[in-house]
Amino acid sequence: MPALQELLIDEMKDMIHAESQAVKAYPKIMRAAKNPKLKQALQKHLEETKNHVERLKQAFEMMGEKPKGKPCRAMQGLIEESLEKIEEGREKPAAISDLALVGVAQKMEHYEISAYGTARTMAEQLGNKKIARLLQQTLNEEEKTDKLLTQLSPPLLEEANHEPEEGEEEE
Numbered sequence: 751m752p753a754l755q756e757l758l759i760d761e762m763k764d765m766i767h768a769e770s771q772a773v774k775a776y777p778k779i780m781r782a783a784k785n786p787k788l789k790q791a792l793q794k795h796l797e798e799t800k801n802h803v804e805r806l807k808q809a810f811e812m813m814g815e816k817p818k819g820k821p822c823r824a825m826q827g828l829i830e831e832s833l834e835k836i837e838e839g840r841e842k843p844a845a846i847s848d849l850a851l852v853g854v855a856q857k858m859e860h861y862e863i864s865a866y867g868t869a870r871t872m873a874e875q876l877g878n879k880k881i882a883r884l885l886q887q888t889l890n891e892e893e894k895t896d897k898l899l900t901q902l903s904p905p906l907l908e909e910a911n912h913e914p915e916e917g918e919e920e921e
Contacts, residue, residue, distance in 0.1 A: 762810060763818060765806055765866070766817055776792055782847070791902060805884045805887065812878070828857050844909075856896055863892045870882050
């Protein structure tokens with residue numbers, strides 16, 4: 751097996767584990783979100799993420815490999831951070847808590863965008879157009895979610911600027 755193909759398979763093992771972890775984490779993040787638009791965006795991306803796992807399984811099958819993951823420490827760390835933000839957010843105003851959730855969700859998206867872009871390029875170099883297309887389809891969805899999260903931030907920032915600080919009374 752060529753070294754580049756081995757590397758692609760290794761990347762995909764990392765990604766399938768990362769996506770599987772995200773499928774478990776997103777419901778917790780959704781429950782913690784207070785803004786309805788943020789909840790909706792997270793719910794939509796949870797469904798997409800389930801499809802990402804299925805696409806990766808297809809890609810493994812196309813390569814004659816079992817869709818077996820290997821521990822993705824990067825996603826584990828990002829999910830730990832999201833759980834910390836959820837816990838900390840219980841003591842904070844809603845907009846501040848939601849902004850923290852947007853931040854950790856975007857960190858997760860940026861990791862996935864990087865991973866899918868890298869794997870897609872490897873598949874292209876190997877001449878595997880079908881796998882490259884599957885990976886690009888997921889990459890497009892990850893980028894779209896990142897943009898949506900960015901669009902949700904300004905109204906939350908505006909709301910956060912008008913929320914009274916702890917101990918302050920509303921005007």
